[in-house]
Amino acid sequence: MENLCRTYWYPLYAYVRRRGHPAQDAQDLTQAFFARLLERQWVGDADRERGRFRTFLLTAMSRFLSDEWDKTRAQKRGGHVTHVPMQLDAAETRYGHEPVDEGTPEQYFERRWALTLLDTVLQRLRAEYEQAGKGELFVGLSSSLVGGRESQPYAELAAKLDMNEGAVKVAVHRLRKRYRALLRSEIAETMAAGEDVDDELRHLFAVLARG
Amino acid sequence: MDTKPLCPSCQKPLAPDVRLGLCPECLIKAGFPTGKGSDTGSMTHQAFVPPAVEEIAGLFPQLEILELIGRGGMGAVYKARQRQLNRFVALKILPPGVGSEPAFAERFTREARALAQLNHPNIVTLYEFGETSGQFYFLMEFVDGVNLRQLLASSRVSPREALAIVPQICDALQFAHDQGIVHRDIKPENILLDRRGRVKVADFGLAKLVGVENDPRADGGIAVASPDLTVSGKIMGTPNYMAPEQVEHPTEVDHRADIYALGVVFYQMLTGELPGKKIEVPSKKVHIDVRLDEVVLRALEKKPELRYQQVSEVKTMVETIVAIEPGQIAPPAPVQPAVNTNAGIKKTKIRQSIILFSMIAILGVALAYEIIQRHKISQSLKPLEAQQLRESRQQSFGANFEKRLAQDQGKLTQAQLQEAEQLYQVANTNWGTPEAIQSLQTMIKKYPDCDRAGCATLYLAQMSNGDDRARYLQSCIDDYNDCYYGDGVQVGAFARFLLVQDYRSQGDDQKANVLSNEIKTKFAGAIDHQGNLLVDSLKTDSK
Numbered sequence: 001m002e003n004l005c006r007t008y009w010y011p012l013y014a015y016v017r018r019r020g021h022p023a024q025d026a027q028d029l030t031q032a033f034f035a036r037l038l039e040r041q042w043v044g045d046a047d048r049e050r051g052r053f054r055t056f057l058l059t060a061m062s063r064f065l066s067d068e069w070d071k072t073r074a075q076k077r078g079g080h081v082t083h084v085p086m087q088l089d090a091a092e093t094r095y096g097h098e099p100v101d102e103g104t105p106e107q108y109f110e111r112r113w114a115l116t117l118l119d120t121v122l123q124r125l126r127a128e129y130e131q132a133g134k135g136e137l138f139v140g141l142s143s144s145l146v147g148g149r150e151s152q153p154y155a156e157l158a159a160k161l162d163m164n165e166g167a168v169k170v171a172v173h174r175l176r177k178r179y180r181a182l183l184r185s186e187i188a189e190t191m192a193a194g195e196d197v198d199d200e201l202r203h204l205f206a207v208l209a210r211g
Numbered sequence: 212m213d214t215k216p217l218c219p220s221c222q223k224p225l226a227p228d229v230r231l232g233l234c235p236e237c238l239i240k241a242g243f244p245t246g247k248g249s250d251t252g253s254m255t256h257q258a259f260v261p262p263a264v265e266e267i268a269g270l271f272p273q274l275e276i277l278e279l280i281g282r283g284g285m286g287a288v289y290k291a292r293q294r295q296l297n298r299f300v301a302l303k304i305l306p307p308g309v310g311s312e313p314a315f316a317e318r319f320t321r322e323a324r325a326l327a328q329l330n331h332p333n334i335v336t337l338y339e340f341g342e343t344s345g346q347f348y349f350l351m352e353f354v355d356g357v358n359l360r361q362l363l364a365s366s367r368v369s370p371r372e373a374l375a376i377v378p379q380i381c382d383a384l385q386f387a388h389d390q391g392i393v394h395r396d397i398k399p400e401n402i403l404l405d406r407r408g409r410v411k412v413a414d415f416g417l418a419k420l421v422g423v424e425n426d427p428r429a430d431g432g433i434a435v436a437s438p439d440l441t442v443s444g445k446i447m448g449t450p451n452y453m454a455p456e457q458v459e460h461p462t463e464v465d466h467r468a469d470i471y472a473l474g475v476v477f478y479q480m481l482t483g484e485l486p487g488k489k490i491e492v493p494s495k496k497v498h499i500d501v502r503l504d505e506v507v508l509r510a511l512e513k514k515p516e517l518r519y520q521q522v523s524e525v526k527t528m529v530e531t532i533v534a535i536e537p538g539q540i541a542p543p544a545p546v547q548p549a550v551n552t553n554a555g556i557k558k559t560k561i562r563q564s565i566i567l568f569s570m571i572a573i574l575g576v577a578l579a580y581e582i583i584q585r586h587k588i589s590q591s592l593k594p595l596e597a598q599q600l601r602e603s604r605q606q607s608f609g610a611n612f613e614k615r616l617a618q619d620q621g622k623l624t625q626a627q628l629q630e631a632e633q634l635y636q637v638a639n640t641n642w643g644t645p646e647a648i649q650s651l652q653t654m655i656k657k658y659p660d661c662d663r664a665g666c667a668t669l670y671l672a673q674m675s676n677g678d679d680r681a682r683y684l685q686s687c688i689d690d691y692n693d694c695y696y697g698d699g700v701q702v703g704a705f706a707r708f709l710l711v712q713d714y715r716s717q718g719d720d721q722k723a724n725v726l727s728n729e730i731k732t733k734f735a736g737a738i739d740h741q742g743n744l745l746v747d748s749l750k751t752d753s754k
Contacts, residue, residue: 118238122231146237147220166345176241183242198243205239 665694
């Protein structure tokens with residue numbers, strides 16, 4: 001749970017901002033939310049068991065914002081103890097740079113969530129390759145993560161990386177396979193056991209297509 | 212900037228906010244499993260697209276390439292004919308790029324030569340290997356028959372059959388082990404049974420040679436083993452036949468890993484399932500000699516040193532158990548209907564009959580007779596009484612069936628009947644595919660009142676899982692109870708029969724018992740598509 005919070009707090013912050021709360025308030029709210037979530041084993045835990053972390057977070061935050069806003073406002077600014085490290089100042093800068101036209105705050109959250117997930121997976125993948133001393137290979141081949149397997153420009157890649165085409169094909173295949181495994185694994189992390197990864201993938205796809 | 216960069220794949224403008232400048236939609240799309248199998252959510256890693264027959268034919272002028280017969284992580288297999296020798300062979304090609312690592316060609320030659328030494332009646336012989344125009348290939352003995360996976364899928368292997376198969380696998384393995392060759396990838400797909408009932412173990416040592424039975428990344432990570440058909444919805448940790456030490460240290464494995472895999476296959480043949488984390492003893496699941504438990508469990512020991520140290524020991528144990536009580540007859544497990552189309556029935560019957568018929572040669576007449584009795588195949592060997600019983604049933608239900616058909620013909624025009632028939636045939640020939648499912652659904656929607664709709668609903672149930680399946684079966688009971696199909700199978704009765712089994716496997720004994728009793732009382736004369744009385748099959752079902 002903590003890990004998930006650490007990874008996906010930003011979409012939530014962005015959501016709160018998008019709901020119209022100014023930066024300082026948003027920071028307080030996000031912190032308070034996570035503090036509450038982690039300290040008190042949230043009431044919505046029952047839902048957590050059944051469903052998806054993504055929807056749980058959104059619903060809980062939405063509820064939090066409507067119910068708790070008044071109470072929280074009365075508390076002192078700052079001083080919340082959370083276990084979730086959030087770079088809130090950086091968050092605001094990042095938020096400022098986001099493209100604007102994203103529909104409702106909920107849709108905005110969904111999109112941010114999907115992008116965060118992708119980001120996390122790519123980071124992880126890159127780290128793996130770098131640890132194996134294949135950092136440059138990763139950079140050179142990363143473009144092959146998109147598109148069909150047959151439509152990759154193998155000849156070009158081979159030339160660029162100074163490898164023979166057969167070896168490039170193998171490397172690309174491995175990269176894509178590992179990426180897929182990591183992606184599905186990360187998605188599975190955000191869901192309860194027994195939930196369908198493909199279903200969530202389809203949802204994420206739809207979300208990103210909309211944006 | 213006026214123009215945003217476009218994604219090379221989907222041609223949409225790239226959002227500026229993704230790392231590496233990659234299109235997020237396409238990145239997500241890359242997460243879907245490749246190839247068929249996404250309906251069960253299992254990872255069917257078929258990223259390798261086998262070349263068409265024509266392409267391959269060009270590379271092997273000395274062969275007449277007939278058809279693609281299989282594909283997997285290790286390449287593709289074609290049936291071919293050697294022109295000069297006029298014999299059938301199996302041509303296996305490796306995926307592209309697999310041979311491009313520098314030391315590969317040398318390793319390939321060395322290993323293949325060792326494999327070519329494996330000349331044994333229970334081992335698929337390797338004739339030739341090589342590389343042509345960058346394509347690495349093997350030419351192997353062609354085995355005309357089925358693999359154990361197909362057998363397991365179509366009907367549970369009986370204990371007697373399992374006990375006939377296992378010793379042959381042991382022979383094959385012991386022979387290879389004596390030559391220092393470990394198979395490393397024993398699984399039902401690699402165990403073939405030819406038309407004469409002989410076991411042939413295939414793909415020896417290829418797993419190590421090609422290096423694809425595990426995650427190709429050297430630094431560990433997620434081991435994606437061969438997906439198993441019985442498991443759906445899981446992403447990782449799909450059950451496999453690999454010994455624990457093979458999963459942990461793939462490079463340090465010895466012949467005892469094969470013994471473990473054999474244990475898994477043996478277990479699966481006896482019980483129909485894979486051994487779970489807490490291994491349930493086979494004799495608790497099926498009626499078999501309890502001494503077999505020990506054999507299976509010892510083969511499945513997690514630590515190699517606790518297992519049998521030689522495969523021949525397994526064979527000796529099995530033969531001892533079989534020999535000491537020759538009169539013991541294991542009660543047959545409930546007959547699971549295999550394939551349910553007319554064409555499928557014929558195929559299954561023929562296949563089963565060939566295999567079982569051939570087992571006479573190996574097992575002796577008495578045993579074979581018992582097996583044939585259990586399967587009740589239509590052969591000239593079949594006892595007269597069973598045949599007569601079947602015929603009389605057909606007559607009584609046949610009358611009903613004719614009546615139904617006439618009613619159908621009254622309700623529908625000739626053209627409509629033809630259309631219904633066509634939709635039906637699509638399903639028959641493409642059993643289990645989305646086309647088939649759609650075809651049947653269309654048929655039901657358009658012609659909900661005809662007998663065939665009942666049959667179609669039943670077929671749909673058999674092609675589906677979970678809630679869909681339950682829904683269709685219920686519809687069979689509610690809407691099509693009195694419809695008939697095939698040789699007098701009553702839809703309502705058969706649907707109940709299938710539901711009993713579903714409930715049992717879900718642990719819902721109460722519901723199962725209710726339906727089971729209904730069948731015994733209200734549908735006492737009902738049969739399955741093979742002509743067996745449902746109540747007979749239910750005799751062994753009770754809780």
